[in-house]
Amino acid sequence: MSVPPSPLHAGVVRAPIDPAEVLARVGAAEDGAVLLFLGTVRDHNDGRPVSGMSYEAYEPMAREVLEAVAREAAARLGTERIAVVHRVGELDVGEVSVAIAVSSPHRAEAFHAARYVIEEIKRRLPVWKKERYLDGPARWLAGADPRGEAAGATRGEESG
Amino acid sequence: MQVRTLFFASYRDLVGVGQMSLDVPDGCTVSDLVGVLRARGRPFDALPADPAVAVNRTYSGPGTRLASGDEVAFIPPVAGG
Numbered sequence: 001m002s003v004p005p006s007p008l009h010a011g012v013v014r015a016p017i018d019p020a021e022v023l024a025r026v027g028a029a030e031d032g033a034v035l036l037f038l039g040t041v042r043d044h045n046d047g048r049p050v051s052g053m054s055y056e057a058y059e060p061m062a063r064e065v066l067e068a069v070a071r072e073a074a075a076r077l078g079t080e081r082i083a084v085v086h087r088v089g090e091l092d093v094g095e096v097s098v099a100i101a102v103s104s105p106h107r108a109e110a111f112h113a114a115r116y117v118i119e120e121i122k123r124r125l126p127v128w129k130k131e132r133y134l135d136g137p138a139r140w141l142a143g144a145d146p147r148g149e150a151a152g153a154t155r156g157e158e159s160g
Numbered sequence: 161m162q163v164r165t166l167f168f169a170s171y172r173d174l175v176g177v178g179q180m181s182l183d184v185p186d187g188c189t190v191s192d193l194v195g196v197l198r199a200r201g202r203p204f205d206a207l208p209a210d211p212a213v214a215v216n217r218t219y220s221g222p223g224t225r226l227a228s229g230d231e232v233a234f235i236p237p238v239a240g241g
Contacts, residue, residue, distance in 0.1 A: 039241050056169050057240075058233055061217035086240060098241050118241060126214065126233070127240030128169035140170040143239030146212050146219055 007080035010067040012059055014089045017096040025083035026103040033107040037114050039098040041091050045141075049134040055088040055097060058126040062086065069120040077104055077113040084117050086127060097129075123148075161186050161228035163193065170236045174206050184226065190215065191222035193232060207234065 009025050023036050041053045066084055074080045083101045091097055100117050104110040121127075124146040132138040166179045184193050190213050197204045212235040215224055219235070226232065 055240075058166065058168055058214070058217075058235070061214055061233070062240075064217055121240045122238075124219070124238060125240035126168070126235055126238055128236060129239045130169070140173075140236070141239045143237035146235060146238050 008067075008070050008074055009083040009085075010063065010070045011085045012057055012062050012066065013085055013087050015087075017085050017087050017099050019096060019099050022083050022085055022099040023101045026081040026101045028079075028081060028103060030105055031081065031103040032105055033110040034103040035101065035107075035110040035114050037098075037100040037118060038096050039118070041093050041095050041097060043093045045131060048136070050093060050131055051134050052090065052092045052132045053097070054090050054130040054132065054138070055086075056128045056130070057086070057088045059088070061126050062088075065125050066121070069117055069125070072120070073102075073113040073116045076116060077102065077109045079104055079109075082113060082117065084121075086121065086125065088127065161188075161226075163188075163226055163228070163230045163232050165193075165197070166231065166233040168233065168236060171207065171211070171234045175203050186228075188226050189222065190220055190224045190226065190232065193226060194222070211235065212237075 019036060019038055027034050043050055066086060070082050070084050074082050081103045086098045100114050102110045102113045123144055128140060130138050130140050162181050162183055165182050167175050172178050184196055198207060210222060213220055214233040214235055216231050
């Protein structure tokens with residue numbers, strides 16, 4: 001599906017994310033760098049086999065926070081060519097939970113903006129995930145205190 | 161006055177409901193509301209004494225004064241991405 005590039009886009013969706021559709025929202029003739037970050041559901045965590053993830057959001061607030069984060073990143077980047085989409089609901093291993101696309105004239109700003117968006121999502125987006133296991137009951141994952149202090153255990157290389 | 165409280169994820173599991181209307185005194189702060197809830201006893205006393213809270217979809221500190229009809233969400237540690 002082809003969507004014409006539009007200024008800044010932020011969304012919370014229930015349907016599967018199509019990375020190509022998110023990517024198609026950025027890019028311009030003056031841009032020499034186009035970046036796509038995908039967060040995906042891993043098949044293991046803490047040495048346990050994971051069968052999937054349930055994402056829950058305070059949806060109206062999550063939309064507002066996601067848009068605010070994208071605007072902040074756009075202000076740093078100096079363009080509005082940023083698209084970010086977070087999915088909620090039941091996800092299987094390998095499915096995309098978050099997609100961030102950024103384009104800019106040079107690579108440094110694009111990397112900075114994409115990094116800013118994912119880190120702020122982790123820090124303050126009102127979204128929670130319950131991990132489902134092959135070997136036991138599901139549990140809510142420890143997260144970050146949106147007021148800034150670290151809360152709960154951090155689990156190493158958490159990406160998606 | 162009445163406010164609408166929302167509980168998400170682990171907090172919803174803890175208190176057993178996702179949302180609830182609550183009568184609180186006029187001029188009540190976020191901190192007062194948490195106190196009113198916890199004073200109800202189980203299961204509400206299992207909520208933290210100083211949870212992250214959003215009032216009308218904005219993160220708000222314990223001293224924030226509430227108005228009638230406000231939406232007060234209890235926000236467990238967040239885990240998006």
